[in-house]
Amino acid sequence: MSRSQTNLGWDVLLAVSGPGADQLARALRGAIRDGVLRKGATLPPSRRLAGDLQCSRWVVTQAYAQLVAEGYLEARAGSATRVHCWADEIWRPVPPKPAAPPPRYDLAPGLPDLRAFPRKRWSDAVRDALSTAPHTDLGIPAAGGHPRLRTVLAEFLHRTRGAVTNDVLISQGVCHGVTLVGRALHAEGITRIAVEEPGWTKVWRAAEDAGLEPVPVPVDADGLRVEDIPAGVRAVVVTPAHQFPSGVVLSPERRAALLSWARDVDGVILEDDYDADFRYDRKPVGTVQGMDPRRVFLFGSVSKTLSPALGIGWYVVPPQWIDRVPTAAPSVVNQLALATFIERGSYHRYLRAARLRYRARRDALLEALDPLAVSGAAAGLHLVLPLDIDASEVVDHAAGQGLKLVSLDAYRTRPGDPGLVLGYGNLADSSVADAVAVLKDSIGRSGSGSSRRRGCRP
Incomplete structure (x- = not known):
């Protein structure tokens, strides 16, 4: 019919x-x-x-x-x-809007080099994980993550980051881990948490999702101003190895002051080990967690090293909190693949090659930006470019030319000195010169140009 x-x-x-x-x-x-x-x-x-x-x-x-x-x-x-x-x-489903075309040049922070993702080695790790895993591993994921990956990461963090732990919990990323820990803090009566100003806004939102009230605390050339943490606050989230977005490293004096503060108020420190694997002038700074494992939660992920698409992070919990923090692990297959990837030395080789690649790209970016002055330690995947004009005008003009930029104000609770956060992790090496040419043109057309008095060339 x-x-x-x-x-x-x-x-x-x-x-x-x-x-x-x-x-x-x-x-x-x-x-x-x-x-x-x-x-x-x-x-x-x-x-x-x-x-x-x-x-x-x-x-x-x-x-x-x-x-x-x-x-x-x-x-x-x-x-x-x-x-x-x-x-x-009748309700009709609205057809999805077509995805916006990617920018010609991407100077936004937050991504590693997606072109360099080790597809072959990762796919080998996934295949081996599936072929060797017992059928019991394909059931409901174990609370806290697969024991094999937890053991592998504990050894890895102890060896490379100076963490002190026998166990690691697995999450879907740093923000996911912060939310889980934040819920435990809220259940224990901690309702406010100090956050860096400026800082990574996604972490602020993760704390809010847990029911905590973020309290901004300013950052200067030595990192978080510990003395400015308000009375009554008993938790703080920091990025001591390489602060985002300022790029400063928490000084030894501030580290000591932060630990002293935690002991005095019977508080806790949430350490986001943000892009700590990438330091170009010397070895990465060790974790604050290694200095006082009973006061510090340590968070990390592969989002800034391999890819956020993998959805794997971890968090180290002080022993007295281990039974109070909720757990929610990601895909078992990806967990086993990461364990294999680390055990074979593939992750170490990838990081070593990535450091050389990012350092060369950073040097090329600095050379192309000259004579504009930038700030930030020789680490991570971003720089800060201070301006003496409205940054939003530069961002808008650059967008029209196919260049993606982010204003420094995007990471503040209130407007401050104008500037741009320049991420070079996902910028193609061949595009550095052209991207900076568009940036300089956008600055020139938006005002009098970038200030050369603020910041210093690292």
Whole structure:
């Protein structure tokens, strides 16, 4: 019966394919949704429609009954079956907007070099993890993460970051881990948490999702100003190895002051080990967690090293908190793949190559930016470019030229000195010169140009 009938709904064209009640109901439903059958339209009696379609009357009555139950039709005793609603009353799914084309040049922070993702080695790790994992590993993920990855990461963090731990919990990323820990803090009566100003706003939102109130504390050339943490606050989240976005490293004096503060107020420190793997002038600074494991939660992920698409992070919890912090682990397959990736030395080799690649790209960016002055330690995947004009004008003009930029104000609770945060992690090496040319042009067209008094060339 793959033919069109014109005597349905009193000469309304209706395409019916197949002999069953489901096919007829689908055709009538589509005609109502498309506005072909309007509200109040009378449908043919079931006997007549069955004769026209050369099918059993049961097929028609079942189709009508289904659409009455769904609200498309109404049937009253002694009256014809009618359309109960019409197209304008039916919710129609809005087609998704086409994805915006990627910018020609990406100077926004937050991403590693996605072009350099080790596809072959990662796929090998996934294949090996699936081929060797016992069938029991394919069930519901273990609370806190797979024991194998937890053990591998504990050893890795002890060896490379100076962390002191025998166990690591697995999360979907740093923000996810902060939310989980934040819920435990809130349950213990801690309702406010100090955050760096400026700082990574996604972490602020993660704390808010846990029910905590973020309290901004300023950052200077030595890092978080510990003395400015308000009275009554007993938790703080910091990025001591390489503060985002200022790029400063928490000084030894501030580290000592931060630990002293935590002991004095019986508080806790949430250490975000943000892009700590990338230091270009010397070895990365060790963790604050290693200095006082009973006061410090340590967070990390592969989002800034491999890719955020993997959705794997970790958090080290002080022993007295381990039974109070909720857990929610990501894909077991990816967990096992990461464990394999680390065990084989693939992660170490990838990081070593990435440091050389990012250092060369950073040097090329600094050379192209000259004589503009930037600030930030020789580490991480971003720089700060101070301005003496409205940064939003520069951002808007650059966007029109295919260059993605982010204002420093995007990481503040209130506007401050204008500037840009220049991320070079996902910038192609061949595009550095062209991207900076567009940047300089946007600065020149937006005002008098970048200030050379603020900041210093690292």
